[in-house]
Amino acid sequence: MKIGIIGAGNMGFTLAKLFIKARYQVAISNSRGPESLQEMVKQLGDNCIALKVNDAAAFGDVVLLTVPWRSPEALPDPQYLKDKIVIDAMNPYKENGELFELGESTSSEETAKRLPGSLIVKAFNTIHFKHLADAPQKELPLQERRAIFIAGDNTEAKAKVARLIEQIGFAGIDNGSLHDGGKLQEPNAELYNKEITCGEALTLEAKNRK
Numbered sequence: 077m078k079i080g081i082i083g084a085g086n087m088g089f090t091l092a093k094l095f096i097k098a099r100y101q102v103a104i105s106n107s108r109g110p111e112s113l114q115e116m117v118k119q120l121g122d123n124c125i126a127l128k129v130n131d132a133a134a135f136g137d138v139v140l141l142t143v144p145w146r147s148p149e150a151l152p153d154p155q156y157l158k159d160k161i162v163i164d165a166m167n168p169y170k171e172n173g174e175l176f177e178l179g180e181s182t183s184s185e186e187t188a189k190r191l192p193g194s195l196i197v198k199a200f201n202t203i204h205f206k207h208l209a210d211a212p213q214k215e216l217p218l219q220e221r222r223a224i225f226i227a228g229d230n231t232e233a234k235a236k237v238a239r240l241i242e243q244i245g246f247a248g249i250d251n252g253s254l255h256d257g258g259k260l261q262e263p264n265a266e267l268y269n270k271e272i273t274c275g276e277a278l279t280l281e282a283k284n285r286k
């Protein structure tokens with residue numbers, strides 16, 4: 077499976093490294109073009125190439141969004157993402173660090189409106205990039221690994237993202253629809269920055285259901 081990454085900063089680079097270690101082919105992209113990414117490509121090795129944003133979107137069977145949410149112009153043209161799984165890791169911060177007021181909506185529902193036709197799955201939003209880099213635990217059983225929450229409206233797409241998360245050393249936990257699950261993952265909500273194992277997350281979920 078090939079993964080296209082839109083945004084090659086802290087999150088994009090860290091996840092590219094993890095996906096490549098798990099033997100995926102990765103294309104990275106940024107706002108300045110492939111030339112500006114040559115050093116990063118060298119660092120990431122043979123399974124990485126740098127492409128323009130729309131080309132990275134076309135390259136990926138799965139596409140990861142790690143650009144600022146406040147910059148919709150950074151996203152690929154929706155035609156390149158049609159029917160693809162698109163992982164939205166973006167959080168709705170303004171440049172000054174304040175949050176956008178989204179009312180009843182959530183940032184990933186707004187992303188879905190910007191990219192009609194794609195299968196949006198919200199994941200990696202609640203974990204700091206340094207923890208992603210430091211905490212992969214492939215040697216541990218799933219129950220003992222750190223949980224990464226997955227929200228979305230397409231069950232099959234969420235299952236594929238969960239598998240991807242397992243392969244990079246974490247455990248994916250389905251936490252509901254893009255709306256309900258997405259609300260819990262937003263900055264300052266219940267799951268944001270929550271360091272919790274998969275086993276603990278499942279116990280908590282069972283308690284909440286009672």
Ligand SMILES: NC(=O)c1ccc[n+]([C@@H]2O[C@H](COP(=O)([O-])OP(=O)(O)OC[C@H]3O[C@@H](n4cnc5c(N)ncnc54)[C@H](OP(=O)(O)O)[C@@H]3O)[C@@H](O)[C@H]2O)c1
Nearest residue numbers: 083084085086087106107108142143147150166167204205
């Ligand atoms: N940092 C974290 O720990 C963390 C955790 C969870 C979620 N997130 C989310 O992940 C996303 C990326 O965060 P990050 O920390 O990786 O950011 P970052 O280091 O600033 O990287 C942003 C990337 O987006 C690209 N980009 C494309 N268009 C842009 C535009 N119009 N304005 C600015 N940058 C543009 C930048 O490319 P150029 O350099 O070429 O402009 C860069 O490659 C954000 O939405 C953030 O909320 C971050």
